[in-house]
Amino acid sequence: MLYLASQSPRRRQLLEQIGIAFEAVNVDVPEVRSPDESPVHYVSRVARDKARAGMAGLPADAIVLSADTEVVLDDEVFGKPADAADATAMLKRLSGRTHETISVVWAVQGTRAESEVCVSRVRFASLSDDDIAAYVASGEPFGRAGAYAIQGRGATLIEHLEGSFTGVMGLPVYETARLLRRFGVRPG
Numbered sequence: 001m002l003y004l005a006s007q008s009p010r011r012r013q014l015l016e017q018i019g020i021a022f023e024a025v026n027v028d029v030p031e032v033r034s035p036d037e038s039p040v041h042y043v044s045r046v047a048r049d050k051a052r053a054g055m056a057g058l059p060a061d062a063i064v065l066s067a068d069t070e071v072v073l074d075d076e077v078f079g080k081p082a083d084a085a086d087a088t089a090m091l092k093r094l095s096g097r098t099h100e101t102i103s104v105v106w107a108v109q110g111t112r113a114e115s116e117v118c119v120s121r122v123r124f125a126s127l128s129d130d131d132i133a134a135y136v137a138s139g140e141p142f143g144r145a146g147a148y149a150i151q152g153r154g155a156t157l158i159e160h161l162e163g164s165f166t167g168v169m170g171l172p173v174y175e176t177a178r179l180l181r182r183f184g185v186r187p188g
């Protein structure tokens with residue numbers, strides 16, 4: 001049986017989209033980057049912690065899938081904005097620049113643990129203060145790494161994407177399907 005250790009509705013929706021049967025379990029792990037930790041290592045570690053936390057109380061042969069997504073600009077990691085001021089500051093930083101989104105997916109079964117990394121490059125249009133204020137007022141930035149959602153109104157802020165749309169959204173489905181195949185999990 002496959003379990004998705006995530007409270008993210010996006011991740012559940014994307015896993016459903018590819019026809020994989022699963023049950024969702026809620027996890028909540030601290031997301032704190034160590035000073036010397038590279039962005040990819042950090043994202044991977046957090047995603048792996050989610051899978052390990054998700055294993056608690058499940059049968060020994062359960063397969064647990066988890067993911068983490070962060071936005072990276074100039075080696076700085078942008079998680080979810082704390083409030084409107086934080087969202088505004090992040091969007092100002094992203095405006096007119098290209099950043100990376102990093103998504104790492106882990107599958108864990110007993111002592112076996114494997115991952116896939118998906119890095120995309122996203123170029124934002126130059127945004128006016130009014131554009132940013134209107135977007136923050138829409139509420140969409142909250143709960144989203146980097147204060148935007150590519151699957152929502154945020155799409156109007158993005159000039160160019162190089163990589164994986166679903167990876168930016170939170171669960172890179174190509175990489176996820178490839179990872180799950182290695183554990184014998186296929187669409188039903």
Ligand SMILES: Cc1cn([C@H]2C[C@H](O)[C@@H](COP(=O)(O)OP(=O)(O)OP(=O)(O)O)O2)c(=O)[nH]c1=O
Nearest residue numbers: 006007008068069144145148149150168169170
């Ligand atoms: C960049 C971007 C992020 N996001 C979301 C995906 C993730 O839900 C969130 C990043 O936070 P995460 O910490 O990766 O995930 P989460 O806390 O929402 O869910 P869980 O840990 O329970 O799996 O940002 C979008 O929905 N669209 C986007 O374009």
